[in-house]
Amino acid sequence: MSLQILAARALNTSNLKQLGFFKENSQITFIPSQIKDDLNILLDEEAEKKAILERRFDLLKAIFKQKIFENQKVFDFIFQKSFDPQVFDLILQQSFDPHLNKTEAEKIISCIEEEHLLKQINTLDDFDNSLLMLALEVEEIAFAKALLKKKTLLKNILHQNFFKNKTALIIAVEIYSPKLVEKILDAVFENDRIDFLTVKNCLKKSAISIAIDSELEDILKVFIKKVAIESKTKKGDTILHAAAKIGDVNFIHMILDLLCN
Known part of the structure; x- marks a missing residue:
């Protein structure tokens, strides 16, 4: 499950309970390892390059399309195991275009040095x-x-x-x-x-x-x-x-x- 899917569809109390994030006291019980891996990539100083190297196109979309995640407070809420319903409402109201546009795509390509790009393109x-x-x-x-x-x-x-x-x-x-x-x-x-x-x-x-x-x-x-x-x-x-x-x-x-x- 990618962070994009989590943000777009799961960040509300009822869905999070179904996914096993919540107990009845509305506190996070765990973060699945895949989500932790996603967060590690997104929080990396060179997140785009790391996502490219790991062939994580879903995370590239998250990096470019989900501007809400540029605000570190979102990650703070997750790691501190506390929730602000208004923040999640804001996330759910965002427009999630599933595809990259021209500027975003070219930015991804520009993240790779040409010698590595040659290998990436032809592998x-x-x-x-x-x-x-x-x-x-x-x-x-x-x-x-x-x-x-x-x-x-x-x-x-x-x-x-x-x-x-x-x-x-x-x-x-x-x-x-x-x-x-x-x-x-x-x-x-x-x-x-x-x-x-x-x-x-x-x-x-x-x-x-x-x-x-x-x-x-x-x-x-x-x-x-x-x-x-x-x-x-x-x-x-x-x-x-x-x-x-x-x-x-x-x-x-x-x-x-x-x-x-």
């Missing part, structure tokens, strides 16, 4: 996900865009997850983000783009077929814009061949319209 987790793929999976759009600004450092942009066979491009299509799709393709060498578009996930669906099945016309237009019409896959297929194999007439017409213009 795969235990489930074979790159940092970019993780950001996309949890729809941290601003953070993903901030990563893509460092495209010269992205050595695994073409990475395909071993377990789900997904790529960052497939995930960007699935969450319907045309701008991210474009930025991802911009980070890929032009000669590699057509192959990247036709990589299939474990359901045998490529980024193209997912976009067609979901009728994502904006994304299909990005594909046509970013992939040279004469580009060929390793099997010798162009984007027109790929469209013909899928059998979507509208996508074929979109490509042909581009050729005519």
